[in-house]
Amino acid sequence: MTAPTPSHVLLAVAVDAPFHSGIGHLLSYTWGEALPAGTLVRVPLGQKEVLGIVWDSTPPPLPDGDKTVTLRPLHSVLKGIAPLGTHWLRLVEFAARYYQRSLGEVALAALPPTLRSLSQEQIDRRLRRLRAQPAPVPPTADGHNSPALALMPQQQQAVAQIVESSEQGCFVLHGATGSGKTEVFMQCAQQVLQHDEQAQVLVLVPEINLTPQLQATLQARFAPLLGADCVASLHSGLTPAQRLAHWLAIHQGRARLVLGTRMAIFASIPHLRLLVVDEEHDSSYKQQEGARYHARDLAVWRGRQEEASVILASATPSLESWHNSRPPGTLGPEDAGGHYRRLSMPVRVGEGTLAQLRIVDMRQQPRNPILAPVVVQAIGQRLQQGEQCMVLINRRGYAPVLQCQNCGWKSDCPHCSAHQVLHLSDRSLRCHHCGFATPAPRHCPDCHSPDLAPIGRGTEQVQQAVQDELARLSLPHGRPPVVLRMDADSTRHKGALETQLARIHAGEVDVIVGTQMIAKGHDFRRIGLVAVIQPDGALYAADFRAPERLFALLMQAAGRAGRDAAFAQEQPSPPELWLQTHEPEHPLYRALHRHDFTAFATQQLLERQQADLPPFCHQALLRADARTQEGAQTFLQTVVQQVHEQPLPGAAHVTLYPPVPLAIQRVANVERAQMLLESHSRAALQQFLRALQPLLHASRQREHGLIRWLVDVDPLAI
Numbered sequence: 001m002t003a004p005t006p007s008h009v010l011l012a013v014a015v016d017a018p019f020h021s022g023i024g025h026l027l028s029y030t031w032g033e034a035l036p037a038g039t040l041v042r043v044p045l046g047q048k049e050v051l052g053i054v055w056d057s058t059p060p061p062l063p064d065g066d067k068t069v070t071l072r073p074l075h076s077v078l079k080g081i082a083p084l085g086t087h088w089l090r091l092v093e094f095a096a097r098y099y100q101r102s103l104g105e106v107a108l109a110a111l112p113p114t115l116r117s118l119s120q121e122q123i124d125r126r127l128r129r130l131r132a133q134p135a136p137v138p139p140t141a142d143g144h145n146s147p148a149l150a151l152m153p154q155q156q157q158a159v160a161q162i163v164e165s166s167e168q169g170c171f172v173l174h175g176a177t178g179s180g181k182t183e184v185f186m187q188c189a190q191q192v193l194q195h196d197e198q199a200q201v202l203v204l205v206p207e208i209n210l211t212p213q214l215q216a217t218l219q220a221r222f223a224p225l226l227g228a229d230c231v232a233s234l235h236s237g238l239t240p241a242q243r244l245a246h247w248l249a250i251h252q253g254r255a256r257l258v259l260g261t262r263m264a265i266f267a268s269i270p271h272l273r274l275l276v277v278d279e280e281h282d283s284s285y286k287q288q289e290g291a292r293y294h295a296r297d298l299a300v301w302r303g304r305q306e307e308a309s310v311i312l313a314s315a316t317p318s319l320e321s322w323h324n325s326r327p328p329g330t331l332g333p334e335d336a337g338g339h340y341r342r343l344s345m346p347v348r349v350g351e352g353t354l355a356q357l358r359i360v361d362m363r364q365q366p367r368n369p370i371l372a373p374v375v376v377q378a379i380g381q382r383l384q385q386g387e388q389c390m391v392l393i394n395r396r397g398y399a400p401v402l403q404c405q406n407c408g409w410k411s412d413c414p415h416c417s418a419h420q421v422l423h424l425s426d427r428s429l430r431c432h433h434c435g436f437a438t439p440a441p442r443h444c445p446d447c448h449s450p451d452l453a454p455i456g457r458g459t460e461q462v463q464q465a466v467q468d469e470l471a472r473l474s475l476p477h478g479r480p481p482v483v484l485r486m487d488a489d490s491t492r493h494k495g496a497l498e499t500q501l502a503r504i505h506a507g508e509v510d511v512i513v514g515t516q517m518i519a520k521g522h523d524f525r526r527i528g529l530v531a532v533i534q535p536d537g538a539l540y541a542a543d544f545r546a547p548e549r550l551f552a553l554l555m556q557a558a559g560r561a562g563r564d565a566a567f568a569q570e571q572p573s574p575p576e577l578w579l580q581t582h583e584p585e586h587p588l589y590r591a592l593h594r595h596d597f598t599a600f601a602t603q604q605l606l607e608r609q610q611a612d613l614p615p616f617c618h619q620a621l622l623r624a625d626a627r628t629q630e631g632a633q634t635f636l637q638t639v640v641q642q643v644h645e646q647p648l649p650g651a652a653h654v655t656l657y658p659p660v661p662l663a664i665q666r667v668a669n670v671e672r673a674q675m676l677l678e679s680h681s682r683a684a685l686q687q688f689l690r691a692l693q694p695l696l697h698a699s700r701q702r703e704h705g706l707i708r709w710l711v712d713v714d715p716l717a718i
């Protein structure tokens with residue numbers, strides 16, 4: 001090893017490399033001068049030159065033992081981009097440690113991908129372009145001016161508690177659908193931004209399709225106050241160039257409001273003062289590959305670290321957040337309560353009524369129709385009154401499976417333990433797990449019978465049924481009823497979603513048929529009725545979170561109806577949620593009937609406590625993917641064996657359950673198995689998982705047919 005010459009400074013640099021490469025943490029390089037932590041650099045790595053981040057300006061310990069290591073100098077320092085801040089570095093360290101990934105991997109994934117490949121010249125050009133952006137528009141010049149609304153008393157109280165409270169904290173904003181939660185967090189943001197001219201606010205939304213709407217709302221509210229370029233968004237729908245430009249504007253502090261999906265939690269926001277997680281219960285906040293982080297949980301951590309307040313907004317908060325915001329004494333006289341604060345807004349804006357639940361007992365319906373005749377009739381009546389309707393079915397495609405009526409052949413995906421879904425829009429069979437697509441056959445591939453029948457229902461079929469049922473209706477607007485389908489297929493193309501939303505808002509659409517996508521967060525103004533087809537599946541699901549998700553989905557769906565109180569009051573009947581169910585007496589539906597989230601949550605939490613499930617214990621999954629199911633399970637078994645032989649730190653407090661196949665066992669020819677780890681102590685579980693890493697890396701080499709393993713901390717689906 002060559003010792004650094006006196007003029008050479010030793011630097012620890014993070015580069016993108018996984019754990020098992022052995023270099024996933026920090027690499028040592030030399031340089032002629034000290035560089036502040038957070039500086040972006042290019043470093044040689046093997047034959048390549050890669051992007052890195054100076055993590056530590058104090059020399060790291062030299063890799064000992066390996067005398068052959070020769071320290072290389074950095075290649076260059078990226079100019080024009082300020083070093084990433086200490087808070088950001090700590091956030092990444094925490095996330096990498098907590099979710100059991102390498103530091104470099106998490107850190108580099110948080111940067112815009114194009115930064116890796118751009119030359120200094122190209123970066124300079126981008127920076128110049130950014131500086132040349134239009135100057136802030138003066139308030140009066142902006143046509144889309146939407147000043148703050150006069151708050152209702154419950155909103156006023158919520159804003160006051162969040163903004164004026166002497167201590168920063170985490171607030172669970174529990175407001176009925178349409179109670180004006182958006183207005184609350186916008187006014188909190190406004191106060192924060194106007195009080196401190198550097199302050200920045202982060203707003204997270206669960207899905208990319210909610211960003212355009214909120215972006216327009218934020219823009220209309222804040223551009224007149226803070227300038228035309230005050231809102232920047234970060235999500236996967238941006239082009240690489242846009243993503244870099246937005247990231248830079250945020251990093252430079254020019255963008256005062258950051259709107260994004262889960263990935264935005266890793267944005268470099270130097271003056272972060274407030275974080276909002278809208279629809280905080282939504283499972284899209286959990287990343288499902290790579291570092292499996294939960295953006296809401298990181299938001300809470302980030303808020304605490306940066307002494308910024310955090311608002312978790314939802315009509316149906318996650319049971320974790322509900323539990324964390326419980327009042328003292330909830331779990332008994334000794335219970336000090338949760339460390340979040342709960343704020344309630346039970347009333348809808350304009351005192352509008354929440355949708356009334358109408359149960360259709362499908363056991364009484366002959367021939368199991370797609371839409372029960374009462375529902376068809378109710379929809380027809382709404383349309384005649386000039387209202388819109390929504391039909392929710394949580395499955396896309398025409399039918400989940402195609403079957404031969406002669407020999408029983410089914411459209412199984414050859415690569416997965418799942419069926420290929422029939423899509424009539426392009427007459428294809430498509431696997432929703434691996435994407436494998438084939439033209440839909442006209443004859444059975446096995447027995448050549450032409451008697452192929454779709455089994456079950458999806459959005460395409462429901463759209464067709466609604467269209468057929470309503471075709472003869474004559475409506476006040478004089479044109480035939482328009483039935484729009486909205487799902488991942490219909491919104492695939494860029495701009496399709498915006499067009500569809502605009503058509504709904506303009507009243508060009510009478511019925512919207514769609515998946516959960518249509519239930520979430522949209523501020524539709526003229527919907528009088530929401531019908532839900534086949535909600536029951538979740539009642540029988542093995543996943544203990546299924547009822548929580550179903551309740552949230554149905555509350556959200558119901559919440560799309562009757563949002564304009566004045567309009568709804570003019571209608572002859574109140575807003576309604578129709579449920580076509582085989583379980584009309586189910587307690588979940590009864591709680592829904594009363595709009596009683598609190599009762600539902602209390603009951604669920606009691607059950608979780610008795611069964612010792614989260615949030616009363618902490619979980620992690622260890623998953624193995626292999627060529628064969630046996631290979632995957634053997635790998636996990638070996639891990640268990642080794643843990644028994646050499647007890648790891650924390651092991652005494654961690655329960656290991658036997659390895660089992662995943663619910664969908666095979667995807668894209670990969671067999672998957674998992675093992676659940678559980679502990680009452682988060683710290684013990686963390687300690688154990690960390691100690692497990694080297695063992696997993698070592699086992700990897702020994703097992704045949706193992707493709708990968710991964711750790712999922714606080715998994716959402718088990």
Ligand SMILES: Nc1ncnc2c1ncn2[C@@H]1O[C@H](COP(=O)(O)OP(=O)(O)OP(=O)(O)O)[C@@H](O)[C@H]1O
Pocket residue numbers: 149150151152155175176177178179180181182183314315349521522523559560563
């Ligand atoms: N104080 C107010 N005065 C008048 N209108 C308001 C007020 N606050 C909110 N609104 C309007 O009420 C509607 C519903 O508000 P918002 O979309 O914020 O509800 P929400 O609580 O986020 O609902 P959801 O959970 O269903 O998304 C919006 O159109 C909003 O502009």
Ligand SMILES: [Zn+2]
Pocket residue numbers: 413414415416418431432433434435436667668
């Ligand atoms: Zn498949």
